[in-house]
Amino acid sequence: MSATIKDVSKLSGLSTATISRAFAEPDKVREATRQRVFEAAQALRYQPNAIGRAMAMQRTETIAFVICKEQATILDEFYAAICEGIMDEVNQSDYQLLISTAAQWRKAEDKARSKQVEGFILGGHADARLIEEISGRNIPLVLVNNDTDKENLSCVVADEFDGVRQVVKHLYQDGHRRIALFAGHFSPYIFRQRYQAFFELQKEYALEWKDSYFHVSDRDFDSATTEATKLLSQEEPPTAVFAANDILAAGVLESRPTPGFECARGCGFGRV
Amino acid sequence: MSATIKDVSKLSGLSTATISRAFAEPDKVREATRQRVFEAAQALRYQPNAIGRAMAMQRTETIAFVICKEQATILDEFYAAICEGIMDEVNQSDYQLLISTAAQWRKAEDKARSKQVEGFILGGHADARLIEEISGRNIPLVLVNNDTDKENLSCVVADEFDGVRQVVKHLYQDGHRRIALFAGHFSPYIFRQRYQAFFELQKEYALEWKDSYFHVSDRDFDSATTEATKLLSQEEPPTAVFAANDILAAGVLESRPTPGFECARGCGFGRV
DNA sequence: CAGAGAAATGTAAGCGATTACATTTGCGGC
DNA sequence: GCCGCAAATGTAATCGCTTACATTTCTCTG
Numbered sequence: 001m002s003a004t005i006k007d008v009s010k011l012s013g014l015s016t017a018t019i020s021r022a023f024a025e026p027d028k029v030r031e032a033t034r035q036r037v038f039e040a041a042q043a044l045r046y047q048p049n050a051i052g053r054a055m056a057m058q059r060t061e062t063i064a065f066v067i068c069k070e071q072a073t074i075l076d077e078f079y080a081a082i083c084e085g086i087m088d089e090v091n092q093s094d095y096q097l098l099i100s101t102a103a104q105w106r107k108a109e110d111k112a113r114s115k116q117v118e119g120f121i122l123g124g125h126a127d128a129r130l131i132e133e134i135s136g137r138n139i140p141l142v143l144v145n146n147d148t149d150k151e152n153l154s155c156v157v158a159d160e161f162d163g164v165r166q167v168v169k170h171l172y173q174d175g176h177r178r179i180a181l182f183a184g185h186f187s188p189y190i191f192r193q194r195y196q197a198f199f200e201l202q203k204e205y206a207l208e209w210k211d212s213y214f215h216v217s218d219r220d221f222d223s224a225t226t227e228a229t230k231l232l233s234q235e236e237p238p239t240a241v242f243a244a245n246d247i248l249a250a251g252v253l254e255s256r257p258t259p260g261f262e263c264a265r266g267c268g269f270g271r272v
Numbered sequence: 273m274s275a276t277i278k279d280v281s282k283l284s285g286l287s288t289a290t291i292s293r294a295f296a297e298p299d300k301v302r303e304a305t306r307q308r309v310f311e312a313a314q315a316l317r318y319q320p321n322a323i324g325r326a327m328a329m330q331r332t333e334t335i336a337f338v339i340c341k342e343q344a345t346i347l348d349e350f351y352a353a354i355c356e357g358i359m360d361e362v363n364q365s366d367y368q369l370l371i372s373t374a375a376q377w378r379k380a381e382d383k384a385r386s387k388q389v390e391g392f393i394l395g396g397h398a399d400a401r402l403i404e405e406i407s408g409r410n411i412p413l414v415l416v417n418n419d420t421d422k423e424n425l426s427c428v429v430a431d432e433f434d435g436v437r438q439v440v441k442h443l444y445q446d447g448h449r450r451i452a453l454f455a456g457h458f459s460p461y462i463f464r465q466r467y468q469a470f471f472e473l474q475k476e477y478a479l480e481w482k483d484s485y486f487h488v489s490d491r492d493f494d495s496a497t498t499e500a501t502k503l504l505s506q507e508e509p510p511t512a513v514f515a516a517n518d519i520l521a522a523g524v525l526e527s528r529p530t531p532g533f534e535c536a537r538g539c540g541f542g543r544v
Numbered sequence: 545c546a547g548a549g550a551a552a553t554g555t556a557a558g559c560g561a562t563t564a565c566a567t568t569t570g571c572g573g574c
Numbered sequence: 575g576c577c578g579c580a581a582a583t584g585t586a587a588t589c590g591c592t593t594a595c596a597t598t599t600c601t602c603t604g
Contacts, residue, residue, distance in 0.1 A: 002387065002409065004560055015584045020562060030582060045409075047385035051326045052560030055589050060323060073356040080352050084345040091376050096383070099371055104363050111368070113319030115274065137274065137317075276590055287554045292592060302552065324590030327559050 003044035005052075012040035023048050061095045064117045068102040069124035079123050082144055086121060102127070109133045122146070147189045160190065164197035167242050167264045172205045174262060176240040180213040180231055182224065182252060184244030198242065213238050217248055224251025232261075240264065275316035277324075284312035295320050333367045336389045340374040341396040351395050354416055358393060374399070381405045394418070419461045432462065436469040439514050439536045444477050446534060448512040452485035452503055454496065454524060456516030470514065485510050489520055496523025504533075512536065 009016045014037060022029045022037035029037070040046070054060045065086050067079050074080050083099065090097045098117060100108060105127045111117045112134045119140040122130065125147050134141045135153065143155040171179050181198055183191070202209055212234055217224050224243075228251060231237065240262040243249035252263045281288045286309060294301045294309035301309070312318070326332045337358050339351050346352050355371065362369045370389060372380060377399045383389045384406045391412040394402065397419050406413045407425065415427040443451050453470055455463070474481060484506055489496050496515075500523060503509065512534040515521035524535045 005562095006560080016561080017563075017585080018583055021583090024562080028582080033582080045385070047382065049560050050383070050386035050388035051323060051332060052589095053386075053562075054323045055327045055560070055591090056562040058589065073359065074346055075349070075352050075356050077347070077349075080346050084347050087345065087371065087373055091373060091379075096370055096379075097372065098368055099359065100369065101359055101363060107363070107368075110319065111322070113317070114322040114325075116322035277592095278590080288591080289555080289593075290553055293553090296592080300552080305552080321590050324559095325592075327561090327590070328592040330559065 003041075003046040004049065005046075007044050008037065008040045008046050011044060012036045020048070060116055060118055061093075062098055062117050063090065063095055063119040063121065064098040064100065064108065064111060065121045065123065066100050066102065066105065066108045066126070066130075067123045068105065068126040068130070070102065073101060074099065078145075082123055105130045112137060112139055149189065160193040161197040164194055164242075165201055168198065168201040168205060168207075171240045171242070171262060171264055172207075174240075176238075176262060177206075178208045178213070178236065178238040178240070180215070180238035180241045182228070182231075182241050182243040182248050183214070183216045184248060185216065194244075210236070217244075217251075221247055221251045221254070224248045225254045228252040228255035232258075275313075275318040276321065277318075279316050280309065280312045280318050283316060284308045292320070332388055332390055333365075334370055334389050335362065335367055335391040335393065336370040336372065336380065336383060337393045337395065338372050338374065338377065338380045338398070338402075339395045340377065340398040340402070342374065345373060346371065350417075354395055377402045384409060384411055421461065432465040433469040436466055436514075437473055440470065440473040440477060440479075443512045443514070443534060443536055444479075446512075448510075448534060449478075450480045450485070450508065450510040450512070452487070452510035452513045454500070454503075454513050454515040454520050455486070455488045456520060457488065457490065466516075482508070489516075489523075493519055493523045493526070496520045497526045500524040500527035504530075 005016045005019050008019045012019070014033065018029060018033060019037055019041075022034050023041075026034060065083055067074065067076070067083075069076065069079070074083060087097055095118075098111070102124065108120070109130055112120065112130075117139070119142075120134050121142045121144060122134075123144045126143060131141070131143075131150075131153070141153065143150060143153055145157060146155050168179065179202075181195070183195060201207075212231070215227055215231060217227055224247065228241065231241070232255060239260065241249075241252050242264055243252055249263050277288045277291050280291045284291070286305065290301060290305060291309055291313075294306050295313075298306060337355060339346065339348070339355075341348065341351070346355060359369055367390075370383070374396065380392070381402055384392065384402075389411070391414075392406050393414050393416060394406075395416045398415060403413070403415075403422075403425070413425065415422060415425055417429060418427050440451065451474075453467070455467060473479075484503070487499055487503060489499055496519065500513065503513070504527060511532065513521075513524050514536055515524055521535050
């Protein structure tokens with residue numbers, strides 16, 4: 001097997017303490033000694049064993065990112081973007097990143113218990129037991145895009161209200177007054193946040209409204225297309241649609257609306 | 273701090289060996305004893321410490337996935353998909369997944385040296401030194417989508433030839449005989465693989481060809497659009513374009529080709 | 545019920561580092 | 575050349591677990 005600190009100690013004739021210091025606190029070791037250490041280390045292709053180190057220091061320098069969404073994976077662009085941000089930050093330090101999926105929340109729990117992970121980032125709707133287990137052990141924890149109100153926990157969430165405002169304002173400024181709402185199936189928390197905003201803004205901008213302008217759709221391109229066709233063929237159809245997500249937006253645009261029609265979603269817009 | 277095996281040992285009046293066995297090899301411990309162990313463990317919220325275990329067993333049950341592409345992150349759908357596959361598989365076992373980025377290949381190297389990781393999956397064009405470090409230490413290694421010929425290493429790569437065949441066949445069957453090639457900047461290896469296939473198939477299907485049908489484009493929507501406009505306004509323009517990737521394909525379609533025109537890329541098609 | 549063999553449990557030595565604390569070395573001033 | 579203090583190095587305990595080997599406890603047979 002590969003070399004250990006003892007091998008280096010033997011080869012260099014120095015104690016393991018010195019070897020350890022040469023690597024971890026170089027300036028606590030005389031120049032000449034450091035040389036000897038590194039020579040021996042090089043010869044043996046030695047590098048301090050991270051597990052031994054973790055054992056002695058009682059820290060793993062590892063954090064975990066858990067995507068807590070039914071069937072969601074890193075393929076979900078939303079979480080991929082978050083993951084990227086985390087990686088960026090983690091890479092600045094000596095820490096490393098573990099990722100896993102909600103399906104495996106039991107494993108995440110195990111990791112919390114087994115102290116393998118120094119901190120958790122949970123994306124999405126995290127299981128309450130998981131949260132309990134982690135925070136109950138005083139392991140640092142951040143929730144991202146969690147869809148419930150959590151007291152005493154650090155959460156990073158989207159500013160739903162402002163997002164909706166941007167959308168509505170954009171459409172309003174383009175002259176639209178009849179704006180339909182193509183909602184998605186969100187958790188009650190997000191749902192409330194987002195659509196409450198829409199209806200408030202609807203009043204604020206004095207938009208025209210009929211109940212037929214509202215539709216809750218599955219996250220499904222084809223059905224969005226069908227529904228949008230229906231929506232747009234009614235009398236006094238909306239001149240614009242606010243879609244809950246990209247898939248719905250694409251479906252709406254696919255329904256071949258008339259020119260001038262506009263479809264907006266959270267952070268980007270498409271028009272015909 | 274949290275409970276250790278010794279605490280459980282003390283509380284239950286059993287030796288640490290028994291505690292350890294109760295967790296790792298339950299059937300080597302009598303039913304009644306197991307009960308005592310688990311009761312004590314529960315009371316102390318004990319779970320075997322993964323680091324201690326790794327230290328004793330000399331295995332970390334961790335593998336790493338490194339995305340080795342300039343500036344690439346998990347946001348790259350291609351690697352996200354690979355990552356998902358890996359996660360799926362990893363989750364079946366007790367292993368865990370570390371991810372990092374090419375930018376950090378030095379860190380990956382360190383992990384290899386420090387025996388923190390039992391196996392590596394390198395996606396993309398992995399740095400030769402990294403490969404050397406890993407395989408030189410006999411750490412299991414798989415390359416994914418590596419763009420060079422590697423002897424004696426496990427690689428998983430796309431079947432470029434068949435991919436190209438599918439594209440060309442599709443366009444051919446739709447009646448196209450003048451097919452342009454919108455190439456991307458690939459590594460020489462992929463470039464050769466892919467475009468050699470195209471030109472072979474061009475012969476096989478007896479397609480019409482002019483050098484002006486060939487264009488090497490940057491991975492850039494706007495320039496693709498511009499170039500496509502040029503391409504399509506020539507005399508005897510191609511009736512279809514084979515684009516190297518989604519971005520180029522989208523750019524080509526954006527250039528507002530005439531109806532009937534078709535644009536295909538590796539695994540999906542769009543037509544006007 | 546004794547005794548043998550199997551099954552269960554215990555003892556203690558690692559695994560590879562770090563780090564108090566002890567010891568040695570080096571250096572400057574007299 | 576010697577003393578004293580600071581800097582460098584060494585000694586050995588420790589982190590939490592596993593596991594070979596030793597010992598004890600069962601179980602079953604004659």
